[in-house]
Amino acid sequence: MAKEKILMKGNEAIGEAAIRAGCLHFFGYPITPQSEVPEYLARRLPELGGCYTQAESEVAASNMIYGAAGVGVRVLTTSSSPGISLMTEAISYIAACELPVVLVNIMRSGPGLGGILPAQGDYFQATKGGGHGDYQLIVLAPSSVQEAVDLVILAFQLAEKYRTPAMIIGDGMIGQMMEPVEFPVEGVGPPLDPGDWALTGCRGREKRIVNSLYLDPVECNEINLKLKAKYDEIARHEQRWEEYHTRKPHDLLVCAFGMMARICKTAIDELAREGIDVGLFRPITLNPFPYDACRRAIDKSRRVVVFEMNMGQMIEDIKLAAAGSRQIDFHGTAGGVILSPDEVKEFMLQSLRQAGGAGRKKKKAAGRSGKRSAATTRQARARGKKR
Amino acid sequence: MNKIFAYTQGLTEKRTHYCPGCTHGIIHRLVGEVIEELGVRERSVGIAPVGCAVLAYEYFNCDMFEASHGRAPAVATGAKRSRPDLIVFSYQGDGDLASIGMGEIVHAANRGEKITVIFVNNAVYGMTGGQMAPTTMPGQYTTTSPRGRDPAEVGYPVRMAELLAELTTPGFIARVSTHSVKAIIEAKAVIREAFRHQVEERCFSFVEVLSICPTNWGLSPRESEKWLEQNMLPYYPVGIKKRPEEFREDWKNG
Numbered sequence: 150m151a152k153e154k155i156l157m158k159g160n161e162a163i164g165e166a167a168i169r170a171g172c173l174h175f176f177g178y179p180i181t182p183q184s185e186v187p188e189y190l191a192r193r194l195p196e197l198g199g200c201y202t203q204a205e206s207e208v209a210a211s212n213m214i215y216g217a218a219g220v221g222v223r224v225l226t227t228s229s230s231p232g233i234s235l236m237t238e239a240i241s242y243i244a245a246c247e248l249p250v251v252l253v254n255i256m257r258s259g260p261g262l263g264g265i266l267p268a269q270g271d272y273f274q275a276t277k278g279g280g281h282g283d284y285q286l287i288v289l290a291p292s293s294v295q296e297a298v299d300l301v302i303l304a305f306q307l308a309e310k311y312r313t314p315a316m317i318i319g320d321g322m323i324g325q326m327m328e329p330v331e332f333p334v335e336g337v338g339p340p341l342d343p344g345d346w347a348l349t350g351c352r353g354r355e356k357r358i359v360n361s362l363y364l365d366p367v368e369c370n371e372i373n374l375k376l377k378a379k380y381d382e383i384a385r386h387e388q389r390w391e392e393y394h395t396r397k398p399h400d401l402l403v404c405a406f407g408m409m410a411r412i413c414k415t416a417i418d419e420l421a422r423e424g425i426d427v428g429l430f431r432p433i434t435l436n437p438f439p440y441d442a443c444r445r446a447i448d449k450s451r452r453v454v455v456f457e458m459n460m461g462q463m464i465e466d467i468k469l470a471a472a473g474s475r476q477i478d479f480h481g482t483a484g485g486v487i488l489s490p491d492e493v494k495e496f497m498l499q500s501l502r503q504a505g506g507a508g509r510k511k512k513k514a515a516g517r518s519g520k521r522s523a524a525t526t527r528q529a530r531a532r533g534k535k536r
Numbered sequence: 537m538n539k540i541f542a543y544t545q546g547l548t549e550k551r552t553h554y555c556p557g558c559t560h561g562i563i564h565r566l567v568g569e570v571i572e573e574l575g576v577r578e579r580s581v582g583i584a585p586v587g588c589a590v591l592a593y594e595y596f597n598c599d600m601f602e603a604s605h606g607r608a609p610a611v612a613t614g615a616k617r618s619r620p621d622l623i624v625f626s627y628q629g630d631g632d633l634a635s636i637g638m639g640e641i642v643h644a645a646n647r648g649e650k651i652t653v654i655f656v657n658n659a660v661y662g663m664t665g666g667q668m669a670p671t672t673m674p675g676q677y678t679t680t681s682p683r684g685r686d687p688a689e690v691g692y693p694v695r696m697a698e699l700l701a702e703l704t705t706p707g708f709i710a711r712v713s714t715h716s717v718k719a720i721i722e723a724k725a726v727i728r729e730a731f732r733h734q735v736e737e738r739c740f741s742f743v744e745v746l747s748i749c750p751t752n753w754g755l756s757p758r759e760s761e762k763w764l765e766q767n768m769l770p771y772y773p774v775g776i777k778k779r780p781e782e783f784r785e786d787w788k789n790g
Contacts, residue, residue: 174618200617204610205643212607212640216614219601220581220622224614242604348599348615350579350622356548358593360602 152331159294160185160227160324163253163317164193166301167225171338172251173199174224176213178206178232181265182321183255186227197337207232211239218248219359221347223305223340227253229321230271231262233279240314241280245361245372247379249308249341251301252286253317255324258485266485267321269407272462275318276436283373285380287315287387288436290406294328300433302333309341311383318435320458322408322487384437393417395428395446401501402428402450404443404467406435408487409456415490416497427497435463443470452504454478456493458486476504546572548597557750557757559714560588563656564595566724567627570731571598580623581615583608585637587629588662596627606637609644612651623734625652630671631661634694638670641696645706645740652734654727655696658747659768666752670694673767678752693771697744701777707739709778713746713769715761726776739780746772 157165164186167175175190187203194201200217204210210226217224228236233254243250254275258268275288287307291297297319304315343349348357363369391410394417395402405413410431417427430446432439443466447453453475455464464479471477480496482488488496543549546568554560571577577598584592586605593600603611608626616624633641633655641653660678661667667680671693675684685693697711708730712723723745730741746768748760755763 176614202613202617202647204613205639208607209610209613209640209643212604212610213614213617215603215607216583216601216611216616217618218614219611220615220619222618224618238604239607348581348601348622349619350581351597351599352578356597356599358600358602360593360600362590362602 152333154329154331156327156329157294158185158325158327159297159319160255161189162294162298162330163227163301163324164189165332166298167251167305168193168197168337169332169334170223170302170305171340172223172225172305173197173337174217174222175200175226176202176204176210176217176224177226177228178204178210180207180229180232182257182267182324183227183229183253185324186253207235208239211236214250215239215243215246215248218243218250219246219348221341221343221349223249223309225251225253227255229255229257230259230268233271233274237274237280240286241282241284242361243314244284244286244376245282246359247312247346248314248359249305249312250314251304251308251317252314253301253319256318256320258483264485265321267408267458267487268483268485269320269409269458270460270462270483271318272435272457272459275316276438276466284376285436287311287313287383288434289315289317290433290435291317291319291323292407292411292431294323294326295330297323298330298332307383307387311379312346313379313383318407320408321485380437387434388437388439388442389433390439390442391429391431391433392442392446393429393431394421394426395430395449397426398449399426399428400451401497401504402430402446402453403456403497404430404453404463405456406432406463409458412488412490413456413493416494419490419494420497425501432463438466440466440470443467444472447471447475450475452476452478452500454480454497454500456488456496457481459483478503544568544572546570546577546597547595550594552595553591554588555751557748557760558588559658559747560656562714562720563654563745563747564592566720566727567625567654568596570724570728571623573728574731574735576623576731576735579621580625583611583615583624583626585626585628585632587632589627589629589656590663592627606632606635607640608632609637609640609649609651609653613644613647613649616649616651620650623652623731625654625731625734627654628656629662630655630657630659630669634670634696642700642703645700645742646703648705648707648740650734650737650740652730653742655742655744656747657696657744657772658749659693660749660752662749662752671696673771695772697742697777700742705740706742706778707780708733708741710742710776711744711746711772711774713764713774715746715748715764715769719774733780744772746774
C-alpha cells in the first residue's frame, strides 16, 4: 500500500519525523527560521503524553537535553546558527558523556546576528568541532523536506547506535519551504532502551555517574582515545553521499551540499541537454565526510567547482579529497543570497572555459537557446533517474 | 553490643577532598541522611556543580550527573521532566549558582520545576583559589578584591533566597546556616522539608546553606564560624522565606 503523502512545511515535518522516531521529549528556544519546530511540538507532544519545554535560552535548552538524555529518554532540540553557538558548550559535554541526542540547525546567515535568510555558514561549526575538546558530531545535510524527514529518523538511529550526538544541518529553505512528504514509519516509535548507562535510580544495582571530568591525565587521554576509536568506526561505516551524472568521465565535477546541491542539479540537467557533461557529488554525511567516494568522483573529472552558501568551508574537505590532483574552483554567496540555476550554470561554464574545454562536446543542434533533441532530454532524464 | 552510629547510606564511603574545617562535608551528610531517611536513595539523581563540590558525584550514594558551570538547574529540569518519578536535586556553590548560573536557577524556580536545590554560600570562589563571588561580603578581602569588596564598584552581595522568594511560582525557599551545632540540626530539618516537597510532588524547593571556607578566608575553622555569625548572618538572615500556603500550619514544627 502506498503511503500517504502530506504537504508539509520543512520545520513541521522535522518535528513529526522526530515523533515517528519515538522522540517524545523536546527542549528548545524560539529562533527564526526554525520556530515552527517548537511550535509544532508544543501542540503535538502533550497530545501524545510527551514533554515539551520552552527553555529560557539555548544555553539552558542544551543542558536540558543533556539531563533528559542522561536519564535515558530520546530527546530533540532544534535551533538556528546563533542559538547553536550557545549550545556548543553543552554539546561538548554530551559528546564527552556519550549520550544520544539529536540536534537540528536550520541555518541562517552570519556571522554575528547576521540575518534570518538561508545560509550554510555553519559547516565548520558542525563538522570541525564547534565546542571545546576532541569531539565530533554525526552531521547530516538534507536537500529536500523528504530527505530531512528521513535523516531525522536516521539521526536518532545513529545517535543511539553510537551513543553520540547527531546533528541535522539544513539551510533556512529546508525549514521554511513546503513539499509533499511521506513518513516511513506509522505512529510513534518505541521508547529508547536506557541500557546500562542511563541514570534511572540505583535500585538493585551500583550507582551510575554521567560525567566528563577526568583529572588524571592518563584517564582523560584514554577517554579521548576511546572517543576517537568510536569516531573512526563511524567514519568506516556511516558515510553517505549522492552522485548525479558521475558514471562516465565528465568535463566538470560540481560539489555542493543541502539545497545548494539541488540548485546545482537543475543547472546540470540544463547543461546535459546542451551536451555538456557535468557531474555532482553531494555529501549527505558532512561528518564523517565521504573522502574516498569524493576522490573517485574527482578522478573522473577534469576540473572541480564547489558551490556553497558561505565563503568557502566544505571546499577544504574537497581539497583534502582531491589531494592536489585537480584545480578546485569556488563560488559562494552568504547573507541569504541564493544563486539561481542560471547563475550557477554560468559559473559552471566559466570553470569549463578556464579548463580549456567548454562546450567541447557541445552539439550544434542543442545550443543554449535552441531546441533540445528529444534523445538528449531522454538521456538526461534517464541518467538522473538512475541515481 | 548495640550499634549507636552508622555511616549514612546516602553517602559513599569515599574520602572527600574538602579542606580541613570545610562545612561541605557536613552539608553532604545532611543531604545524604535526608535521602536515606525519606527512603528515596534508589530513585534519586543528584547533579554536581563546577566548583569545590565538583566531585560530589563521587560522594552521594545515588545516580549522579556532573553538570557544566551553573547549568545544574537546567540539567535537573531535563531529568525531572523526562522521568518525573525520579527525585532530582542539584548541589551548587555561590559562583556556580549566583554568578554564571543565575539565569538557570531563576528560570527553573520560576517554572516551578519539582526539583530540590541545595545552594552552599561561603561568600567566596573556593576551588579556583579564593576569588570574589557575587555573595562576597562588603569589605571582604579576596584574591580579586584585594582592597576588600567595594559595593560602590561591584555592588552589594546577592541574597539568592530573598531574590527567588520574590517570584510567584516557587513553593519552598529557605536559608539555613552551619556555624553551630544548633544551626546544623535546624538546617537538616529544613533540608528534609525541602526534599519532602519534592517527594510529595508539591513544588520547587530551594535551601541556601551558609557555609564557611577557612582556607580562603584565612581563618581557623572556629574563627570562621564566628566570622559567619558576625558578618554573614546579619546580611543573610536564616529562616523559611516561602512555604506553600496550605502547609504553613502543618509543618510549623518540622
